[in-house]
Amino acid sequence: MSNEGRQWVLSCVWKAGNRKAGNCLGLSFTYPDCIPASALARAAQTAPIRVDEYSVLVATFLGLQLLDFLTTLVGLSLGAGEACPLIRFVAAVGLGPTFGVVASKLVALALGGVCIGLHRPHVIRWMNYWYAGLAAWNIAIIVRLAA
Secondary structure: OOHHHHOEOOEEEEEEOOEEEEEEOOEEEEEOOOOEHHHHHHHHHHOOOOHHHHHHHHHHHHHHHHHHHHHHHHHHHOOOOOOOHHHHHHHHHOOOHHHHHHHHHHHHHHHHHHHHHOOOHHHHHHHHHHHHHHHHHHHHHHHHHHO
């Protein structure tokens, strides 16, 4: 394939009415015109996040907060130590680790709310990666302690 051919993501293969139909990686669909790959890449970098994608990020964030909350409580009940300084401090003051976990979740939810308010979905995405890893770590500790 020539370099010119590689620059086009989609190849127009036939016309259906006023619209062209295309095939990309075996998936057929219709679109108004062929679009160069460089234009698609620029549009993907500068396009605002779609509402449905934003909803998925927020729902994932909330689900991961719940998962982290539950796995942390289960781990603590099995005798695991707590790595979060906030939770350790609250437990040492005498309020107990459960109150510390609730406080840390309130802080996380507040930070998530700030990110939503400031329209920073990429920060929520990074927070989701962090909490997914944290939940996986908690589950690994639970499995190790339960065995």
